[in-house]
Amino acid sequence: MDVDLFLDTRYCGFYPISRIEEYFAAYEEKAESYVSQLDWDEVLLYAIYAYDKETQGIISADFMLLRMPYARYVRLCAEISENCRLFFKRNK
Secondary structure (H helix, E strand, O other): OOEEEEEEOEEEEEHHHHHHHHHHHHHHHHHHHHHHHHHOOOEEEEEEEEEEEOOOOOOEEEEEEEEEEEEHHHHHHHHHOEEEEEEEEEEO
């Protein structure tokens, strides 16, 4: 099954799950390298996955490096579909 891929919310087409996993690993690594630059009240959002409600299979993946205040992240979590998962890093 192929997955819709977005990079910085720009549509890039359908890709196999193996390619999505490669993007995830690359963006997680990039996010980890920037995490020391974050303030105590910030997060770095690096991926959003959308899942099919019935099968729980991945429908789409959007990869980015989006720095935001933690309060904004909390609001985003409250507003986003329950079928989505957000991946982020925080500075410890």
